[in-house]
Amino acid sequence: MTDCGCEKAKADLEEYLHHELERSEYADISEHLAHCEDCSDEVHLGQVLTDAVKRACRDTAPEELRVQVISSLRLTITH
Structure with missing residues (x-):
């Protein structure tokens, strides 16, 4: 493993947080975060x-709103 540097760590932050990187890239960024307070703050x-x-995504829209949105989408698709 090698320290990937701040630029790479910050560029791949979203993928890192969602565990969407290859193992080696994830490990390199993890190593960098262990030694870089600035990047660790960004990850936090x-x-x-x-x-x-x-x-926030666990909340659901009220049923009436859901029906209105679906109806509106159906009208848009058919026209």
Whole structure:
């Protein structure tokens, strides 16, 4: 493993947070984060935001709104 540097770590932040990187890339970024406070702070912020979005996505729209949206989409598709 090699330290990938700040540029690579920040560029791949989203993929890192969602475990969408190859093992070697994930390991390189993890190693970098262990030694870089700035990038670790970015990852922490990214994780907090990701968790907030996940919580928000658990909420569902009221049934009346869902019916209106689906009806509107169907009208758009048929015209």
